[in-house]
Amino acid sequence: MSDARPLRVVFICAQNKLRSPTAEAVFRAGYDWEVASAGTNRDAETPLSRDLLEWADVAVCMEKRHRDVLRQKFRGTLPDDRILTLGIPDEYDYMDADLVTLLKRLVPGRLEGTRPRQEPA
Template identity: 80%
Template sequence: MTRPLRVVFVCAQNKLRSPTAEAIFRDTPGWEVASAGTNRDAETPVSRDLLEWADVAVCMEKRHRDILCQRFKGALPDERILTLGLPDDYEFMDPELIVILRRLVPRRLEGARPRGST
């Protein structure tokens, strides 16, 4: 049996968008989820250890992806760092954000597998 797909959701402060994604996908069968922020004063700052744990990082904006690729080069292959293009316009658990995440995230992760699996 393969282990669950490990997904880390990333925004800047880890207060609104990425924690919302973590909350709504927490009980997704076959997934383990976490969230973090790129800012050093984020609720949970992104770390090399977290990215090495993850199979996929799902960034809310391109700038978050750019930061991960620069600051943590090699912790997660670039092709496993995805971008949703969601601006910082939402509150935590915003109903519109939930609808968007539920539509985008499963599509973006379709076919994703744990690192090292065939």
């Protein structure tokens, strides 16, 4: 019997209105992942929190500045090798076809081989 659980992925942008919710919607089905999304800004739709990062196995940031905020504000919550940066600028609407294509091209390969963190015994 395997106790493996799905990989938990949180997608991060600034406002959690366009890019990260698109990623959450795109990867919600068809992958062996549990997904969530959040924003680094205080007024984000779902603000990034320590609890969310502790839940996640991997954080996928849209831009370097989101990774930098995560590292500074939530230091030590996720190791650096569990924080990915896609380099997707804030120039897309929610579910924009080009954004969806870009996410599908970039994300699965970056997460391939990533395993869930070990739960404390």
